[in-house]
Amino acid sequence: MKLLILFLNKVEKLEEVLEGFVEIGITGATVIDSVGMGHILSEEVPIFAGLRFMFAGAKPHNKTIFSVIKKEKEEEAIRLLQKIIGDLNQPGTGIVFTISLDKVEGLKPEF
């Protein structure tokens, strides 16, 4: 099993991402409201106010999505996210990565 973690800066794509997960058989995900470092430093820490331009594109909020997925869904999930979000190497889109899990309990069966 894998833990897929997505930091989604294009928050307007959240519903599409979750719908896409359902389509490919991912049965659950946890979504957390989050804030990126760039936004906090540039907007809330006064000493960095002069360097705000360095964090241009930093969104006020993003979403952090956790999902435990089967190993064989990993590539499909990443492809899906690239299709929905676009090139993740572009600033202001998001970051996705997966981690191998040793033991998982409590996962819902596939729809």
Add this chain to the structure above:
Amino acid sequence: MKICSLLKEDHIFLDLKSGDKRQVLEGFVTSVKKRRLISDDKSILDALLKRESLGSTGLEKGIAIPHALIDESKEPFLALAVIKEGIDFEAADLMPTYVLILLLGDKNNPGEQLKILAHICRLVKETDIVEKIKKVKNPSEICIIFEEEEGKIV
């Protein structure tokens, strides 16, 4: 990051005159120019005041880091001044400011300035460096203090 690699002894001013924020910044930049460490004091002062207009660079604990990105700085430039009487620098904790660290960075390399600012902020928060700098009698002591305090936050 080692502040001492940038903060030479002749970049240290232990008796900067007090005044209002603008007067102090002007006095600091003029003093730096008198030592021929910078060439264009007017444009640097303007850039510092422009930055201050976004919000004070005064941190807590009696230190401020007036900074600007300029054309003429190939590598980051640092200078340090102590104002014995303290001044109102509109600091975050509303307390007087006694130590100023002037930071001038290259317009084409703002990331370097960001790193130095972050380093000094952490140093100030996690150590008593400002109190120690306030008591210094000789510029040669400054570098020793920075090295000691930097060693505590690694």
